[in-house]
Amino acid sequence: MARVPWVDKDECSGCNLCVANLPDVFRLDDDGLAECFNPEGASEEEIQESAIDECPTECIHWQE
Ligand code: SF4
Structure with a gap:
């Protein structure tokens, strides 16, 4: 199964x-x-480079 990104909202x-x-x-959520x-909206590479990095x-x- 593909890895899923998650956001630590406290940070x-x-x-x-x-x-x-x-x-x-x-x-963005209501806050x-x-x-x-949608974890499948981009490749893992795109998520890594365009968001995480x-x-x-x-x-x-990444949520393993
Ligand atoms: S890049 Fe996204 S997760 Fe990171 S601080 Fe900005 S809104 Fe939050």
Whole structure:
């Protein structure tokens, strides 16, 4: 099974970068914090490079 990204919302600043980069994977919840709503919306490589590696608070992780 593919790995699933998850956002540690305690650390998310709501900067929207991951949503802007991968709108088919991440969205902001009602509190303005990111969440993964579709782990299959991009390849693992894209999620790693465009979200996990870019997140300024390093709060996106792989759920193994
Ligand atoms: S890039 Fe990181 S800090 Fe910014 S909204 Fe996404 S998870 Fe939150």
